[in-house]
Amino acid sequence: MKPTPTTNPLLPFRAEGFDTLAAGLDYAAQGETGFNFFSARGELVEVLPYRTLRERALDLASRLAGRGLDRGDRVAIVAETSADFVTTFFACQYAGLVPVPLPLCINIGGHDAYVQRLRGMLVSASARLAVAPGDLVATLKEAAETTGVVEVATAAEIATWPAADEPVAPLGPDEPCYIQYSSGSTSFPRGVLVTQRAIAANAHAISVYGLKLGPTDRCTSWLPLYHDMGLVGCCLTPVMNQITVDYLPSTAFARRPLLWLKLLSDLGxxxxxxxxxxxxxxxxxxxxxxxxxxxxxxxxxxxxxxxxxxxxxxxxxxxxxxxxxxxxxxxxxxxxxxxxxxxxxxxxxxxxxxxxxxxxxxxxxxxxxxxxxxxxxxxxxxxxxxxxxxxxxxxxxxxxxxxxxxxxxxxxxxxxxxxxxxxxxxxxxxxxxxxxxxxxxxxxxxxxxxxxxxxxxxxxxxKDLIIVGGRNIWPQDVEWAVEQLDGVRAGDVAAFAVNGDDDRERVVVVVQCRAMLEKAQEELRAAVAAVVRRVAGVECEVVLAPTRSLTFTTSGKLSRAAVKADYLSGAIRDVTASPERRARAQLEQLAVAS
The missing domain is CATH 3.40.50.12780 (ANL, N-terminal domain)
Known part of the structure; x- marks a missing residue:
């Protein structure tokens, strides 16, 4: 198995003239470029030339069309970095259905929170059909309970459904393209209705003016396909420009980030x-x-x-x-x-x-x-x-x-x-x-x-801006400064303001604390307060929270609004406020002393 080539020797490079995603794929399918999917160890596991993608998508589209779905119905798809996802996404384009990419369960609060988030998206999108990889079907079925979803299936199962008697009719230039859920960094994510004209216009502008793409370009990506930068920038725009893409799963990048650079190096x-x-x-x-x-x-x-x-x-x-x-x-x-x-x-x-x-x-x-x-x-x-x-x-x-x-x-x-x-x-x-x-x-x-x-x-x-005494304080300034302290990692800090009893705003800085000894915890607390005092010129309340306490959006951005809500509800508590943690720290301190 070899990855798809970088260039199309017999197909002229073309960056404009496509008014729908289906039209873009129709042209790209005449060449040899396409998608390549790599494993968590950096091994090539599937090659999907655009020609093959189109063939599979058309076949799947016919089977979706034969399932009794109405034109414009929404099909929710868990956006795993895989051939099944992109095939189902483009099958919807050909079948006249609107795909809704759903996030994978990455750092958003565990199983129950993930199910709740999926359910909210399914209800918001009024999805009729939901598609997931085999290991997530049960979770998606749980999320689909009490929603309008009538069926949950894998792409492989859809491929066994009877095909429609009539030819499929792809989504046209004046129709929707997909629904993109914003990452929800300040609120529950809302579904952005992206039209065919919008994606055609943005893909064209990105390729011609932003990146100046050419026939010898090759894209490498670990970005999740449920996020706009991953989906539009590293999937749909390459299709509309016949660019080959080499994919590394987002979870693999998180564990072995240098694989990203290795793929860039090895494949050019x-x-x-x-x-x-x-x-x-x-x-x-x-x-x-x-x-x-x-x-x-x-x-x-x-x-x-x-x-x-x-x-x-x-x-x-x-x-x-x-x-x-x-x-x-x-x-x-x-x-x-x-x-x-x-x-x-x-x-x-x-x-x-x-x-x-x-x-x-x-x-x-x-x-x-x-x-x-x-x-x-x-x-x-x-x-x-x-x-x-x-x-x-x-x-x-x-x-x-x-x-x-x-x-x-x-x-x-x-x-x-x-x-x-x-x-x-x-x-x-x-x-x-x-x-x-x-x-x-x-x-x-x-x-x-x-x-x-x-x-x-x-x-x-x-909405994140902190205003104290008429001064504007950017939380990023506070967070970045605190992250420089020993024992604090990038992504460990959230800064926000809350209203006190006197209606004045006070600054709260939540820091995920890995120190177990009480002395080390209090030293960290003092250091954080000192940094905030130096950087922002304000006093703050420092909350030393257990690891994994902070909430991140599906795109990996800190959700200060969610962290603030958890703080106000009491879901986030200082590690020193827990009798069990205090007792354990004291016991460990005694052990060290002895």
């Missing part, structure tokens, strides 16, 4: 994206040295998105893997969101990471102005942000105040966007739709930021 990948933490994890795993033979010299686009971009982390990655041929100019910061299908802005290709360093004093925290640091004056508190680039042609970005008025450059406000791939709305959720789709046709992204020479800078989420 030129395009790959990830959030900042993906690059950080690779750097940590390579502390003892870069694997022998690793060659990253062909990696021309190392995209970053999906969360706040941390320039220092990327610099450390570039330094660590320079000897493997990695060029820091390959870094490509970007900004996007599911409500825009995916991408909105890209930094210039081939220029790497550009950083804007500003004064973090009164100008930012009170006046909401991003004032550049004056290098001729003594050093003060500063903050560096990565520039995420300019909007792609056809897209626009405005920074607005709370009254909807456009703000000038270097004024911090709400990031509003406009473009051809904006969602029509959240599926059957008019209240949520009206809250973000403005009357003038713009979308309020829910993010905060500012513009510098037309380039977008993201400073955080609107």
């Amino acid at each position: 990948g030129t395009i790959s994206f990830g959030p900042t933490f993906g690059y950080e994890l690779c750097t940590r795993r390579a502390q003892s040295g870069v694997p022998e033979g690793l060659d990253l010299s062909r990696w021309r686009v190392a995209g970053i998105g999906g969360e706040m971009i941390r320039g220092n982390v990327l610099a450390e990655f570039a330094e660590r893997f320079r000897e493997a041929g990695f060029d820091e100019r390959a870094f490509l910061p970007s900004y996007g969101l599911a409500e825009a299908t995916l991408a909105v802005t890209f930094a210039p290709l081939g220029q790497g990471v550009a950083v804007d360093t500003i004064d973090r004093g009164r100008a930012l925290e009170v006046e909401r102005r991003a004032v550049p640091v004056d290098e001729t004056r003594p050093a003060r508190a500063i903050r560096s942000f990565v520039l995420c680039g300019r909007p792609m042609p056809g897209y626009a970005v405005e920074i607005r105040d709370g009254h909807g008025r456009a703000l000038p450059e270097r004024c911090v406000g709400r990031v509003c966007i406009k473009g051809p791939s904006l969602m029509q709305g959240y599926f059957r959720n008019d209240v949520a739709t009206h809250a973000v789709l403005l009357e003038d046709g713009w979308l309020d992204s829910g993010d905060m930021g500012y513009l510098v020479d037309g380039q977008l800078v993201i400073t955080g989420r609107t």
Whole structure:
């Protein structure tokens, strides 16, 4: 078994002219490129040329059409990184059905929480059919109880159903394409209804303007296919551009992140994206040295998105893997969101990471102005942000105040966007739709930021902003600083504000604590408080929580809203508040002393 080739010798490269996903796959199927799926050990387990994908999808589409489903019905599919998922997804395109990718159970609270989350999505989407890999069928059936789902099956089972008598009719340019559930970092996830025109417009803009894809490009991805960056950026856009993709399961990347780089090296990948933490994890795993033979010299686009971009982390990655041929100019910061299908802005290709360093004093925290640091004056508190680039042609970005008025450059406000791939709305959720789709046709992204020479800078989420004494404190600043302490890892910290009895906001910092001895716990508590005092200039309540206490979205982002809710409900409690934990710590302390 060999992976699909990078190029199509007999099929001209084509990046435009497709108005539906089915049309894009129809063209790609005339070549030799396709998808390659690797195991958790980096072994090639399945090769799926686009030609084969189309054949299987058409066959499955006929069987779905013969099951009595109506055109436009929703089919929920657990988005495992597998041939079965992409085949079922495209079968829905050909059968006139709307696929709804569902998340895998990764770091979202265990079985019961996962079932509840799936059930909420099934109800929200009014799904008629649900599809899962064999080991998750029982879980999906449990979630489908009391919903409108009439049948739960595997792709293999669907392949045995009788085919329809009539030919299938693919979804057209004016019809829906799929429903993408946002990761839900600030609320329960809402279903973004993505149209065929929206995906065609965004895939075209990404390939032509953002990445400048060509016939010799090859994509490598570990991103989950239920997340917009994984689905649109590393699955649908490659299909619409006949680009081969090499897939590593997300769970495999979490355990062995350097497999991502090995696939890039071995197969000559030129395009790959990830959030900042993906690059950080690779750097940590390579502390003892870069694997022998690793060659990253062909990696021309190392995209970053999906969360706040941390320039220092990327610099450390570039330094660590320079000897493997990695060029820091390959870094490509970007900004996007599911409500825009995916991408909105890209930094210039081939220029790497550009950083804007500003004064973090009164100008930012009170006046909401991003004032550049004056290098001729003594050093003060500063903050560096990565520039995420300019909007792609056809897209626009405005920074607005709370009254909807456009703000000038270097004024911090709400990031509003406009473009051809904006969602029509959240599926059957008019209240949520009206809250973000403005009357003038713009979308309020829910993010905060500012513009510098037309380039977008993201400073955080609107709802996450901490306001104390009239000062604006970005929780990321607090979290990143605390993560630098010994014994604290990336992703261990959540900072937020709660209202006290006097109606004033106070800052709470929850830290997952691995220290078992009481003395070590109290030293950590004092160190966290000191860091917050230094970084933000405020006193805070430090909560040392057990490991695995923090809640993350399906895309791996910290859900501060969920952590805050758990704190307020008492679900998150300080380890020293538990009599059992205190007794165990004291016993261990005695053992050490003896």
